[in-house]
Amino acid sequence: xxxxxxxxxxNGREEDVRVxxxxxxxxxxxxxxSLTGAKNGCEDGSCGTCTVLLDGAAVRSCLLLAMEAQGHxxxxxxxxxxxxxxxxxxxxxxxxxxxxxxxxxxGMILTAKxxxxxxxxxxxxxxxEAISGNLCRCTGYTKIVEAVMAASGQPVPVRTHPYExxxxxxxxx
Amino acid sequence: MTDFxxxxxxxxxxxxxxxxxxxxxxxxxxxxxxxxxxxVLRSPYPHARILNIDTSQAERLPGVKAIITSKxxxxxxxxxFAYTRDQQLLPLDKxxxxxxxxxxxxxxxxxxxxxxxxLIRVEWEPLPYVIDxxxxxxxxxxxxxEDKPGNVSVRIFVDExxxxxxxxxxxxxxxxxxxxxxxxxxxxEPYAVVxxxxxxxxxxxxxxxxxxxxxxxxxxxxxxxxxxxxxxKVHIGxxxxxxxxxxxxxxxxxxxxxxxxxxxxxxxTREENMNCVRQVHGARTWVRAGVTKEGKLVGLDFKLIMDxxxxxxxxxxxxxxxYQMIExxxxxxxxxxxxxxxxxxxxxRGMYPHHPRTTYGGLEMVLDALAxxxxxxxxxxxxxxxxxxxxxxxxKTVISSCGQIETIQRAAEKAGWKEKYGKLPPGRGIGMSSxxxxxxxxxxxxxxxxxFVRFNEDGDATVISGVVDNGQGNDAMIAxxxxxxxxxxxxxxxxxxxxxxxxxxxxxxxxxxxxxLSGGAVKAxxxxxxxxxxDVAADLLEANKEDLxxxxxxxxxxxxxxxxxxxxxxxRTALGRDKAILGRGDRWPxxxxxxxxxxxxxxxxxxxxSYGTAIAEVEVDMETGRVKLxxxxxxxxxxYPINPxxxxxxxxxxxxxxxxxxxxxxxxxWTAAGQNINANFTDYWFPxxxxxxxxxxxxxxxxxxxxxxxxxEGGLSISIAMIGAVANAIRNAIGTTxxxxxxxxxVVLRAIxxxxxxxxxxxxxx
Ligand code: FES
Ligand code: FES
Numbered sequence: 001x002x003x004x005x006x007x008x009x010x011n012g013r014e015e016d017v018r019v020x021x022x023x024x025x026x027x028x029x030x031x032x033x034s035l036t037g038a039k040n041g042c043e044d045g046s047c048g049t050c051t052v053l054l055d056g057a058a059v060r061s062c063l064l065l066a067m068e069a070q071g072h073x074x075x076x077x078x079x080x081x082x083x084x085x086x087x088x089x090x091x092x093x094x095x096x097x098x099x100x101x102x103x104x105x106x107g108m109i110l111t112a113k114x115x116x117x118x119x120x121x122x123x124x125x126x127x128x129e130a131i132s133g134n135l136c137r138c139t140g141y142t143k144i145v146e147a148v149m150a151a152s153g154q155p156v157p158v159r160t161h162p163y164e165x166x167x168x169x170x171x172x173x
Numbered sequence: 174m175t176d177f178x179x180x181x182x183x184x185x186x187x188x189x190x191x192x193x194x195x196x197x198x199x200x201x202x203x204x205x206x207x208x209x210x211x212x213v214l215r216s217p218y219p220h221a222r223i224l225n226i227d228t229s230q231a232e233r234l235p236g237v238k239a240i241i242t243s244k245x246x247x248x249x250x251x252x253x254f255a256y257t258r259d260q261q262l263l264p265l266d267k268x269x270x271x272x273x274x275x276x277x278x279x280x281x282x283x284x285x286x287x288x289x290x291x292l293i294r295v296e297w298e299p300l301p302y303v304i305d306x307x308x309x310x311x312x313x314x315x316x317x318x319e320d321k322p323g324n325v326s327v328r329i330f331v332d333e334x335x336x337x338x339x340x341x342x343x344x345x346x347x348x349x350x351x352x353x354x355x356x357x358x359x360x361x362e363p364y365a366v367v368x369x370x371x372x373x374x375x376x377x378x379x380x381x382x383x384x385x386x387x388x389x390x391x392x393x394x395x396x397x398x399x400x401x402x403x404x405x406k407v408h409i410g411x412x413x414x415x416x417x418x419x420x421x422x423x424x425x426x427x428x429x430x431x432x433x434x435x436x437x438x439x440x441x442t443r444e445e446n447m448n449c450v451r452q453v454h455g456a457r458t459w460v461r462a463g464v465t466k467e468g469k470l471v472g473l474d475f476k477l478i479m480d481x482x483x484x485x486x487x488x489x490x491x492x493x494x495x496y497q498m499i500e501x502x503x504x505x506x507x508x509x510x511x512x513x514x515x516x517x518x519x520x521x522r523g524m525y526p527h528h529p530r531t532t533y534g535g536l537e538m539v540l541d542a543l544a545x546x547x548x549x550x551x552x553x554x555x556x557x558x559x560x561x562x563x564x565x566x567x568x569k570t571v572i573s574s575c576g577q578i579e580t581i582q583r584a585a586e587k588a589g590w591k592e593k594y595g596k597l598p599p600g601r602g603i604g605m606s607s608x609x610x611x612x613x614x615x616x617x618x619x620x621x622x623x624x625f626v627r628f629n630e631d632g633d634a635t636v637i638s639g640v641v642d643n644g645q646g647n648d649a650m651i652a653x654x655x656x657x658x659x660x661x662x663x664x665x666x667x668x669x670x671x672x673x674x675x676x677x678x679x680x681x682x683x684x685x686x687x688x689x690l691s692g693g694a695v696k697a698x699x700x701x702x703x704x705x706x707x708d709v710a711a712d713l714l715e716a717n718k719e720d721l722x723x724x725x726x727x728x729x730x731x732x733x734x735x736x737x738x739x740x741x742x743x744x745r746t747a748l749g750r751d752k753a754i755l756g757r758g759d760r761w762p763x764x765x766x767x768x769x770x771x772x773x774x775x776x777x778x779x780x781x782x783s784y785g786t787a788i789a790e791v792e793v794d795m796e797t798g799r800v801k802l803x804x805x806x807x808x809x810x811x812x813y814p815i816n817p818x819x820x821x822x823x824x825x826x827x828x829x830x831x832x833x834x835x836x837x838x839x840x841x842x843w844t845a846a847g848q849n850i851n852a853n854f855t856d857y858w859f860p861x862x863x864x865x866x867x868x869x870x871x872x873x874x875x876x877x878x879x880x881x882x883x884x885x886e887g888g889l890s891i892s893i894a895m896i897g898a899v900a901n902a903i904r905n906a907i908g909t910t911x912x913x914x915x916x917x918x919x920v921v922l923r924a925i926x927x928x929x930x931x932x933x934x935x936x937x938x939x
Contacts, residue, residue, distance in 0.1 A: 034204075036195075036198065036199075037194075037195025037196070038195075039201075039361075039362075040363070041361050041363065041854075042363075043443065044443070044853065046853065046854035047361065047443075047854050078196070080195075083194070086194060090194060091193075093193050094189050094190055097185070097818045099186075099189035099192050099193050100189070100644045100645065100826070101192070101360075101362070101409065101643065101644020101645075102189060102197055102408065102410070103192075103199065103361040103410030104361050105193055105195075106195045124867075127862075132863045135854065135859050135861070136862075137360060137829075137859075138361075138411060138644055140829035140865060140868050141829070141862040142825055142865075142868045145862070157867075159867055159868065159869050159870065
């Protein structure tokens, strides 16, 4: 198929790429720009693992043709950090235990970022609605909700009840 | 009193940083020079003979580098056990389910590979097929495997004590029959393989639950020594039971690479991942339970039919675990259990934490019905029947550490059970269930784990273990165990894991064995390395090595940390004396090697048992049958938490997969022609963030003697317990038992209507 030259702005950099017109933004990010942080979990818009920011809004890059993304600011998970130090939001996800296998995490973190950029202290319901298009099989979502609350400076409710300290005495007795 | 500096402490999992950064490479993210792309041609029939495959047209398509068909494969059959070898990784003669692999293409890009696959001409002879497991077991049903009469894949029969007598003598007996269609593992990462076949051997990157468990069958299928197959470390996006075995994709990618003489990447679509890797058994369970007037169980009686799909997979284990978990949960002298796993022309089914939901959930609902008839609080019934340390099950397994009673009490306290049970407004319900989980059963010569610990010049240590991290945090778990044992901060530990050419053999992430076996091996290797360091440090400190301890990077005489030598100095001093610090250790499951799933289901089953109690609260709309899950509480005896955060994470995963997914939403559906109609995330109802309530977790500790630092496993007993908790909560809300999973609004409404009818029916009789 005829290839076309397009210009994309990704993570603040101008990129010239030659692509087939039917290629999705997800394919071009992953295959042409080696930005594999965006994942392909379904390719039909139903899992959210391919989420990127387009002018600050969370979009599914598998549903967008790369050509349509021209003229917009695209941010992928790689664009949140300098590659060495996590951004505060990424760090909170790690510290709260909101990342397990991590396949959903890039999309989830970017969806959370879009939410936090538009709402300063989202309620639990708003958070759950915002991430309801991002599937996660590992976390049960509770710790993700808590991470987003913590990231917006809200107190995180205590939902975990620690084991009773050291019990070796009991075991020894 | 033990005073740990690393284990038992809540800390972020360092292994999750690359995943949060987006730099973690999963199999589909990898690329190699000259790499080409694979696509699979799949059977359009549920059951059909392959008469001829013509690839000539496909081969002529520009960009095609290799095509493989049954002509390229040897008659090797994969099976978990010697007696279950029934799956050709590329079928020679016939396909047994719609979607089974027939041929594969490698080409310069995926589009070309797909185009070429479509050009392969297959001459088919469609055969009669069978989709329903009950029909499959009937006489005259089409045979899925010619050498398996009656389509019986596995039959498990256990009969201990005298169930008939026990039931006859029981004060009360109740029973029920429960059904469930298939579920899906839904790991977020679709299956993907990169294979690079060269003259020295083949390197393979793929999701797996144990690299060593893959290398062997792949080498067998390729006809090369196991040492020539290197299954390599890669990030893995979930296992959940569905990555347990070798996949045809591993074999096909390797063979394509051999033929194309280039690296090959084969990435499954979501549909292929849902349909052609493994699914979860559909099942039908009949259960009968008898109790004394005091609510003591006198016997349990089960009959199960499981829909195993086209191949045996982990069949003998899958058909057995339910009775085992149950006899390790509830003490009762008489147990009868018969499970028949049927072959059908559907995708093969493997292990899943809470399957069959009909058995676990069904029993729990029957127990609640009995409690009700006895006028007893269901919590009391569970307390009275709980197993305990030293208890011997009907099939002769001794329970080691057991915190079940504490999990019941603490979950009940947290969830407000006493205030709520029987006192909720109409339409609201609360339910409880407990469960054991067996940990680490013997798996023969590949059933143990080995580990090495080596010291670097700067005093950091590298741990080398075959353990695999599927996302649950096994890499972080072994790092913590090594850090604690060596007396190093966790940042000073590097791990090298899951690479069959570099790491010692490991049993894999099966039967929740990673912590006790892989972790246990790492602890032993670290202790060995520490002994070697102490030899040197004893000299430097002019002390007896028996008196030394290591902590926070230092070695000192117990009780006098003022005078110390750093581990780094001890390691360097050793090197200066021409001695490298190299620790080694291994750990094997504790169990009766003569016990066998089918032929001899008696003897010590596993190394340890974890316990869990779950409580759920629901609200049911009595007009529509819609269930809202209000909260889930889980208390888990994990032995001892290596990292409490990780244990909670696993409890959360379990709660989601069992409650919202397992009880309320998930099922596969089929056409009469054997087509799976919802192998995608739009039509298969995966729980969303808005479907799942917050999950409260409580960690209970029992310090198991076998596990490293007393640890057992993280979270799986909650998977099983949460099935019964949510099912019983719905039962409690609507005042009747629901017999079919998942309990979607239509199913719940039918149960409500049936109850109303029977109530009005009984009124007219009066
Ligand atoms: S890959 Fe785009 S939504 Fe799933
Ligand atoms: S962390 Fe595994 S899918 Fe979300």
